[in-house]
Amino acid sequence: MSGQPDLGRADLVSMLAELTGKPVEQVPHRVGSMELAWLVHLVEQRYGTQMDLTDDQLAGIRTVDDALTVFHTCLPASADG
């Protein structure tokens, strides 16, 4: 593995579970602007950095998988990658 940040789909789903109070298996895969703001907030806290996201990037995110793809382009690759 190389070039991928240390952030997986399961991480995002567990962050959404924290927001919604649902078990991870019941977290919807669609995300709205509120869920997205929450994910950006927690991911930035985890990496101690501000992701340089554009309006267009955010507007294109409709699912957890979309969010993961966009976040990967904005985060540093993992140290052991």
Added chain:
Amino acid sequence: MYRQTKDPAAQDPGWVDDVLFAGRPTDVCLRLPEPVDRATLHRLVTEAQARLVAAGLRPGGAAALRLPPSLSYVVNLLATWRSGGQAVLLDHRLTDHEVDRALRRLTPQVVVAPVRTGGGALKVFVDVTERVTGYADRPAVSGHAVIQLSSGSTGPSKVIGRTAADLVAEVERYTRIDGVALPGERIILLPSMVHVLGLVGGLLYGLHARVELVPPERLGGDAVLAAIAAQDTPATVLGVPFHIGLLASTRPDRPLPQFTRMTTGGELVPPAVVQAFTDRHGVPLGNMYGMTEVGVIGTDLHGSHRPAIAPAPGIEVRESDGELLISCPASPYVGLSDPDRWADGWLRTRDAGTVDPVTGLVTVRGRLDSQVSVGGLKVDLTEVEATLTGLPGVAAAVVTYDDGITAYVQPDGPLSGDALDRLLAERLAGYKRPRTLHLVAQLPRTTTGKLVRSLDVLRTAAP
């Protein structure tokens, strides 16, 4: 049965200068983060009045503002009122379909909309270059100063009007509530100023009481704490319950003695969230209860009555058959009014609740109808369901709230989830759209053919 209500007369626009512009010219009104003082705001408003008038706004006419939270929104709102016009507030997240329907009904003389927005993602306040265009050559539908749309079916009770006198009375009410930000202090403003909490509890109260309004640079816990830290004056964070989570999960990197309080409106906050917030920041978490129709109804700004609230000064609350009723001298609904919503000076909230006969404290226990709150924004599930049912390819739909808006859809032919998503995105603002969509071959029905709404049955139908 609906009946015609007495249409309020428009009020002289002098109230804007008397109530909102009465402070010193050098007082800072907004920090974006560059300070905007009262003299600058007044100049910008005067200039905007000229543009509105040039585009066709006349006293007694309406201007529809389809603007995101921005200096442009503030300026055009105040300019509309100062021109003797009615402001029709359209949330910028509404789709073209939703806006067109509203404009046809409310016939504003001008529409103010962005030609360009900027500033970056997750901004609380954005940079807007706006354009004013003529729309209809008719007077406003009523003498109300502001028109707000509440999510709902197309029923006539969902266009909500408030008079200038009513807005001024609410601002005055805020000045008499113990625990609000005081003159010279700051409000860190998170809710949209298109909706009542941010509009009156933030913008109008702030302008009147000489409280600086500070939208954080972006929507995130660090940005809110940075906004608090940017000045030494006391700061109250105004938000909705979602924002509590952002702050509860953010550790300040320095002491913030100026952080005075956080106050939220919207739905009830779970005790664990309250605990997490107060453990982290050590300041009171206040709670407010209000409605678009009347504004603030009650508060518990010290967090000492949770989950109950004390009625705001001048507001009477009573309980009738388990429902909370609010004193409201005139119907807030434009044109035709449904006596099931307002009658004889009382507004039916559709909130279940109780009023303590000894203390007068009010406890809200949840909705009696299909309205839910998504990040502080009200969404009527019947609107979502009616929209889904009206889409091509949909035979029937049931929309429920299952820790999020959840739709069960029975197609009448080949229909993919993605196709349904695209159709919905053209018709419903994002916050109204289902987070979970289940396509089912056959929706469960009763023996008489009615759609079943039980969550247990629906979950079984779409495992």
